[in-house]
Amino acid sequence: MFNTLDDLDPEQRVLVRLDLNSPVEDGQVQDNRRFDRHAETVRELADEGHRVVLMAHQGRPGGDDFVSLEQHADILSGHIDREVQFVADTYGDEAIEAIESLDSGEVLLLENVRMCDDELPEEDPEVKADTEFVQTLAPHFDAYINDAYSAAHRSHASLVGFALELPAFAGRVMESEYQANSSIATREFDGQVTMVVGGTKATDVIDVMNNLGDKVDQFLLGGIAGELFLRAAGNEVGYDLEGMDFFDDQWEANRETIESLLDERGDQIKLAVDLAYEDQTEERGEIAVANITGKDRPYLDVGSMTVDQYDPIIRDSEAVFVKGALGLFEDERFSVGTVGVLEAIAQTDCFSVVGGGDTSRAIEMYGMSEDDFGHVSIAGGAYIRALTGAPLAGVEVLKQD
Numbered sequence: 001m002f003n004t005l006d007d008l009d010p011e012q013r014v015l016v017r018l019d020l021n022s023p024v025e026d027g028q029v030q031d032n033r034r035f036d037r038h039a040e041t042v043r044e045l046a047d048e049g050h051r052v053v054l055m056a057h058q059g060r061p062g063g064d065d066f067v068s069l070e071q072h073a074d075i076l077s078g079h080i081d082r083e084v085q086f087v088a089d090t091y092g093d094e095a096i097e098a099i100e101s102l103d104s105g106e107v108l109l110l111e112n113v114r115m116c117d118d119e120l121p122e123e124d125p126e127v128k129a130d131t132e133f134v135q136t137l138a139p140h141f142d143a144y145i146n147d148a149y150s151a152a153h154r155s156h157a158s159l160v161g162f163a164l165e166l167p168a169f170a171g172r173v174m175e176s177e178y179q180a181n182s183s184i185a186t187r188e189f190d191g192q193v194t195m196v197v198g199g200t201k202a203t204d205v206i207d208v209m210n211n212l213g214d215k216v217d218q219f220l221l222g223g224i225a226g227e228l229f230l231r232a233a234g235n236e237v238g239y240d241l242e243g244m245d246f247f248d249d250q251w252e253a254n255r256e257t258i259e260s261l262l263d264e265r266g267d268q269i270k271l272a273v274d275l276a277y278e279d280q281t282e283e284r285g286e287i288a289v290a291n292i293t294g295k296d297r298p299y300l301d302v303g304s305m306t307v308d309q310y311d312p313i314i315r316d317s318e319a320v321f322v323k324g325a326l327g328l329f330e331d332e333r334f335s336v337g338t339v340g341v342l343e344a345i346a347q348t349d350c351f352s353v354v355g356g357g358d359t360s361r362a363i364e365m366y367g368m369s370e371d372d373f374g375h376v377s378i379a380g381g382a383y384i385r386a387l388t389g390a391p392l393a394g395v396e397v398l399k400q401d
């Protein structure tokens with residue numbers, strides 16, 4: 001399929017693309033699971049005595065989180081227990097000097113690749129390979145390693161250009177993410193396959209249903225997306241109240257598609273039977289969907305009866321995939337749905353993949369162990385594409401014929 005670190009010659013000068021894109025609060029880069037995961041690849045390369053040069057991005061130009069990678073070097077250093085040098089340059093003289101001064105087993109992080117003009121426009125790999133950025137850096141290396149699975153849906157220079165100029169390899173994160181996340185599209189399961197879909201984006205849920213309808217036996221819905229399906233089924237939910245902008249635009253754009261999905265795949269689609277809200281005393285209240293008569297409050301989670309209905313379906317499944325949260329789990333009062341399904345998955349020995357940048361955070365937040373899941377993805381946009389079988393530009397260029 002593609003070459004991995006097992007195929008790398010000894011003592012190489014390696015250029016490694018990671019995805020260290022992180023939340024930034026008041027200018028402070030927040031440590032997160034991406035550092036921990038990529039640490040495995042970086043540690044292995046350094047332990048093997050390669051000269052390790054890392055590339056990554058942070059934020060998008062113009063955004064508050066578009067910052068230097070200096071803090072990332074410190075955070076990563078803590079995860080691999082060795083120094084990560086940093087140079088505030090990507091392919092200028094300063095960067096080249098730092099690269100050329102590296103010794104065996106040393107690690108250097110270059111500046112945010114999105115600060116280079118050549119990085120961002122989405123173009124074909126051949127065009128990216130021909131940029132000054134790639135043409136200047138590539139001759140200083142023996143091999144290119146892409147570990148940035150979660151950014152691999154972007155056809156940017158650091159993700160697709162170097163693979164055409166240097167022998168290319170998949171890092172450990174790339175390998176494991178690719179195998180797990182593509183499995184629903186590529187693998188046959190003996191028993192029932194269940195997909196838990198929620199979150200805020202109706203189009204993600206629609207894409208998954210359109211592409212995987214024949215592979216998945218049951219879709220268990222929740223979240224904002226689930227409310228839109230409930231509304232299409234004739235319930236008085238899924239409306240924006242003052243100050244909200246979750247529903248109206250999505251309803252207008254997706255109403256017909258949702259209605260036809262309910263018509264065509266109604267047997268496979270399980271909707272919430274009750275929902276949770278914040279009551280007058282700021283506690284969690286619950287109401288059966290059948291008893292909702294007015295558009296008077298936002299719903300923030302699926303209810304406990306819904307969790308009771310979803311739980312046995314999960315326990316009877318051979319494989320369970322999760323995309324998107326069933327409620328606003330960041331607030332403990334509205335974590336019941338998301339945590340309920342995750343606990344059911346953790347307690348069974350089904351094959352499972354939990355993804356979505358936000359959703360997988362619930363595992364750590366509520367004290368569950370990643371070891372109880374088959375795979376917990378660190379990808380967002382790349383995960384939904386992989387689920388639906390869409391190719392990822394950064395993976396395609398790694399593939400061997």
Ligand SMILES: Nc1ncnc2c1ncn2[C@@H]1O[C@H](COP(=O)(O)OP(=O)(O)OP(=O)(O)O)[C@@H](O)[C@H]1O
Pocket residue numbers: 198199200201222223224299300301323324325326327328329330355356357358359360379380381
């Ligand atoms: N009823 C709800 N009201 C408000 N927010 C909700 C509700 N249900 C789910 N959410 C929010 O949805 C978010 C997850 O949605 P999203 O569609 O972004 O899914 P994801 O797949 O985890 O993330 P991403 O696609 O960004 O990687 C959670 O942070 C959760 O708070």
Ligand SMILES: O=C(O)[C@H](O)COP(=O)(O)O
Pocket residue numbers: 019021059060150151154357379380381
């Ligand atoms: O955080 C992510 O999902 C990836 O790093 C991709 O970032 P992007 O959406 O800014 O390209």
